[in-house]
Amino acid sequence: MERNDSIRRSIRAKALSIGLAISPFGLAFGALCADAGISMWEAFGFSALVFGGSSQFAAVTVLADDGTVVAAVTAGLLLNLRSLAFGVSMASSLRGSLIWRIFISQLMIDESTAVASEQIDTKDRRYGFLCGGLSVFVLWNITTLIGVSVLSETESLIKDLGIDATIPAAFLGLIWGKLEDSTHRIIGGIGALLALILIPITPAGIPVIAAAGAVLWVRPWKKMKEDFSE
Amino acid sequence: MSSATTVIIFLATGTYCLKALGPLYFGSSRQLPIRFQNIALLLPTPLIAALVVTSAFSASNALVIDARLVGLLAAAVALWKKLPFFIVVIVAAVATALWRLAFG
Numbered sequence: 001m002e003r004n005d006s007i008r009r010s011i012r013a014k015a016l017s018i019g020l021a022i023s024p025f026g027l028a029f030g031a032l033c034a035d036a037g038i039s040m041w042e043a044f045g046f047s048a049l050v051f052g053g054s055s056q057f058a059a060v061t062v063l064a065d066d067g068t069v070v071a072a073v074t075a076g077l078l079l080n081l082r083s084l085a086f087g088v089s090m091a092s093s094l095r096g097s098l099i100w101r102i103f104i105s106q107l108m109i110d111e112s113t114a115v116a117s118e119q120i121d122t123k124d125r126r127y128g129f130l131c132g133g134l135s136v137f138v139l140w141n142i143t144t145l146i147g148v149s150v151l152s153e154t155e156s157l158i159k160d161l162g163i164d165a166t167i168p169a170a171f172l173g174l175i176w177g178k179l180e181d182s183t184h185r186i187i188g189g190i191g192a193l194l195a196l197i198l199i200p201i202t203p204a205g206i207p208v209i210a211a212a213g214a215v216l217w218v219r220p221w222k223k224m225k226e227d228f229s230e
Numbered sequence: 231m232s233s234a235t236t237v238i239i240f241l242a243t244g245t246y247c248l249k250a251l252g253p254l255y256f257g258s259s260r261q262l263p264i265r266f267q268n269i270a271l272l273l274p275t276p277l278i279a280a281l282v283v284t285s286a287f288s289a290s291n292a293l294v295i296d297a298r299l300v301g302l303l304a305a306a307v308a309l310w311k312k313l314p315f316f317i318v319v320i321v322a323a324v325a326t327a328l329w330r331l332a333f334g
Contacts, residue, residue, distance in 0.1 A: 001257060002256055004238045013313065015302060017314065017315035017316040018315065020316050020319075021315060021316060021319045024269045024323075025306060027311055035232075038234045039232075039234075039314035042234045042235060042238060045235070045238040045239075045242070046238055048241045049238060049242035050238060050241050050245050051245075052245055052283055054281070054285075055241065055245065059237055059241055060234075060263055063233060063234060063237060064283035069233050069236050069240070072233075072237045072241070072311070073240045073241045073244065074242075076237070076241040076245070077244045077245065077248070079334075080244070080245045080248050080249075082273075082274075082277045083245065083247060083248045083249045084248040084249075084251055084252065085273040085277065086273075086274060087248070087249055087250065087251055087252020088251070088252040088256055089252070089271050089273060089274065090252060090253070091252040091253050091255075091256035092256075094252075094253045098254075101250070101253040101254050102250070102254070104253060105246065105249045105252075105253050105254065106246065106249060106255070108248075108249035108250070108253070109249075110274075110278060110281070113274055114274070114278070117271070117274060120318050123243055135268075135299065159330065160327060160328075160330065160331075161327050162297070162301055162322065162324060162325065162326030162327035162328075162330065163323055164298060164326070165298040165300075165301030165302065165322045165323055165325070165326035166301070166319045166320075166322050166323050167284075167285040167286075167299065168281075168282045168285040168286035168298060168301070168302045168305070168319075168322070169302060169304075169305035169318055169319050169321075169322030169323075170302055170315075170319055171278050171281045171282040171285060172282050172305055172306060172309065173305065173309055173315050173318050173319070174278050175274075175275055175279060175282075177307045178275050179275075183272070184272070184275045186268065187272060187276045187279075188275045188276055188278075188279035188281070189277055190276060191275065191276025191277065191279040191280045192276075192279040192283045194276075194280065195279070195280035195282050195283040195284055196287065196293065196321075197282060198327055199283070199287065199291065199292070199293050200291065200293045202291075203291065205328055207280055207283070207288075208277060208281055209277075209279075209282045210274060211276045211279065211280030212277055212325075214275075214279075215258065215269050215273055215276065215325035218269070218272065220265060220269050223275045225275065
């Protein structure tokens with residue numbers, strides 16, 4: 001019981017940290033919207049309904065560059081394809097009523113998946129997913145609204161304060177624990193390398209999706225002896 | 231209807247479908263083969279590793295090395311020292327900001 005309490009406490013702390021970590025990006029996203037002439041309600045619509053940070057940035061950037069609606073939606077969807085992979089990997093931990101699954105699906109993002117993935121017990125994974133997802137959802141939407149209504153033309157401020165550098169740091173923090181395992185280290189390295197190669201030659205989003213191919217390293221067509229889930 | 235609203239409608243609908251397919255289709259009685267589950271659990275690592283790279287080294291579809299690298303290295307040291315997650319993020323921001331102040 002005591003062990004369980006301390007696990008839950010550490011999950012909540014992690015969820016809050018991740019929520020706080022993404023907050024500067026919520027502000028930045030709001031500022032980007034203000035700059036692109038997108039209304040407060042539309043900015044809120046992106047953050048609450050789409051709720052996928054990188055895809056929102058991609059879509060609004062395309063719109064700001066006078067890109068087409070199709071191009072903006074495609075860029076966003078390409079970046080969110082990974083939610084399908086996260087959803088499949090999380091499904092067994094998120095069983096429950098239809099209403100519960102309809103609700104929990106909206107929280108299927110990197111951060112909720114990452115907080116959940118650190119746990120082994122199904123109930124802890126579920127709790128981590130919910131805490132991570134809600135923490136990010138609430139703080140992301142609040143900071144988007146603050147950003148769009150208060151900030152505008154903050155490109156220089158974002159750079160001066162190093163806020164743009166917190167994104168890669170946060171992502172690195174999300175996989176750091178996993179990298180102790182050699183399989184994760186290798187496929188993480190291959191994924192990073194694929195992305196590096198593809199950044200200059202493919203549209204935004206493709207390098208990330210292509211990185212999924214790194215799992216071929218474990219030769220999934222062969223019978224697996226190891227369980228990689230931990 | 232503004233183009234932003236149109237984008238929100240299509241992107242939100244498409245994104246929700248991607249998000250929900252796992253919990254709604256695979257979450258009930260359907261079991262995935264254990265092999266597929268293992269692969270699915272491995273997938274986030276290379277995807278997030280790629281996000282580290284794209285968010286640190288890309289700018290409008292080009293490979294760039296800038297002050298964000300300093301922040302990323304500082305973050306790696308902070309993670310190695312097992313500092314709390316939020317501190318890691320602050321360390322990255324401060325290191326990058328100081329670098330830009332000094333050399334930018």
